[in-house]
Amino acid sequence: MPDIFERERRWIQPTYTRQPVVIRRGRGAYVWDDHGRMYLDFIAGIAVNNIGHCHPRVVEAIKNQAENLIHTSNLYYTEKQVELAERLCDISGMNKVFFCNSGTEAVEGALKLSRRHTGKKKIIAAKGSFHGRTFGSLSVTDKPEYQKPFQPLLPAVSFVPYNDAEAIEDEIDDDTACVILEPVQGEGGVNIPDDEYLRAVREICDENDLLLILDEVQTGFGRTGKWFGKDHAGVTPDIMTLGKAIAGGLPMGALLTREGVEFGPGEHASTFGGGPLVCSAAIATIEVISSEDLITNAAEMGDILLRELKKLELEVAKDIRGKGLMVGMELLKEGAEIVDLFRESGVLINCTAKRVLRFLPPLIIGEEEISRLIQVFLERRDEIESI
Ligand SMILES: Cc1ncc(COP(=O)(O)O)c(C=O)c1O
Structure with missing residues (x-):
């Protein structure tokens, strides 16, 4: 039997550049590979495993639900879906929910709804944005290399500098439907705007x-040290998109709306959206975040992580920035090889926008895990500086 790397190459579309590690098991902030080697996970499935891997309460909720009902479609009512919608509105201050299955789908729904609500077409997005890979969300993603093979995309999208409210104002005309922004840009390099920006x-x-559409797919569920990124600025969007961490690792997306911003019957739909299995996992996830006070922990550990990274005074580090446990170290050069060094030393990190090392650990981490990360920087300092 050929090894898994060969089989993957043979059978799976070559869309991903994977790290050469086969992960078999995860628990808390750690994962184990097929040789039984343990890694500290400082990327958490790209901001998905906020409550850690295989949290027992989520595992139990999934098991219980799987024994009773896995899927019905939205032809019928299910209690878990309504309960989750109530909880999401309660923690976000929003008014209604539409459930889907991923972040990009949530953005698609938001773009459709903004056209439907305003009767207008133009969309203003930010330079450095990332909103997903389907046609609508790719159209508002500022990555010409991702867009190029798939043109034409949605017409009438303009990109303005991030953290510049005046640039948005200058771009508005009679046909502008919406502005879409991430409260902190994730894939674009952990770019943090002023709180004043979102208010303006x-x-x-x-x-x-x-x-105003706020894409909270990456910033949601405690990642930035508040329930949502918008909460730092105290701003309520008209539509908010969610995904990633929402269901403790199961695939789910949602769009949340302000009062009066609604689809009509039959105007949008999803076969799997808000199924009882994912909804049970999401309810358990929200309960874990609340009962384990993970939002406070994210804020506190985020401060410590930032402080410790800065203390290293690496010459290769151009800037170190973060909000809660969404932390980036911008380098003077490309960072892919540094990711490899960390993996060899048993810590999983990621590099985004080519030059930004990104740290997105589960929100359950403590000072011990932060020390382990810092220790790798210290042990491999010479190699890191000379890459
Ligand atoms: C801000 C933001 N929006 C949307 C998406 C797309 O989510 P998904 O990969 O679940 O489609 C991502 C994914 O990284 C994201 O970071």
Whole structure:
């Protein structure tokens, strides 16, 4: 039998550049490979495993639900879906929910709804944005290399500098439907705007009668040290998109709306959206985040992580920034080889936007895990500086 790397190459579309490690098992902040080697996970499935791997309460919720009902479609009512919608609105201050299955689908729904609500077409997005890979969300993603093979995409999308509210104002015309922004840009390199920025954008949208979509797919569920990234600025969007950490590792997306921003019957749908299995996992995930006070922990550990990274005074580090446990170290050069060094030393990290080392650990980590990460920087300092 050929090894798994060969079989993957033979049978799976070559869309991903994978790290050469086969992960078999995960628990808390750690995963184990097929040789039984343990790794500290500082990327958490790209901001998905916020409550750690295989949290016992989520595993139990999934098992219980799987024994009773896995899928019905949205032809019928299920209690778990309604319960989850209530909880999501409770923690976010939003008014209604549409369930889907991924972040990109949530963004698709948000773009459709903004057209439906305003009757207008133009969308303003930010430079450095990432919103997903399907046609609508790719259209508002500022990555020409991702877009190029698939043109034409949605017409009438303009990209303006991030953290510049005036640039948004200048771009608005009579046909502008919405502004879509990430409260902190993730894939674009952990870019953190001023709190004032989101408040100013909110005002501009109100004055011009357009919708503000906040994409909280990566920033949601405690990642930045509050339930949602918007909470730092105290801003309520018209539509908020969710995904990633929402269901403790199961695939789910959602869009949440403000009062009065609604689809009509039959205008949008998803066969799997809000199925009882994922909803049970999501309810358990929200309970874990609350009962284990993971949001406070994310804020506290985020501060410590930032402080410790800065203390290293690496010459190769151009900037170190973060909000909660969404932390980036911008390098003077490309960082892929540093990711390899960390993996060899038993710590999984990631590099985004080519030059930004990204740290997105589960929100359950403590100072011990942070020390382990810092220890790798110290042990391999010379190699890191000379890459
Ligand atoms: C802010 C943001 N929006 C949307 C997406 C797309 O989510 P998904 O990969 O679940 O489609 C991502 C994924 O990284 C993201 O970071």
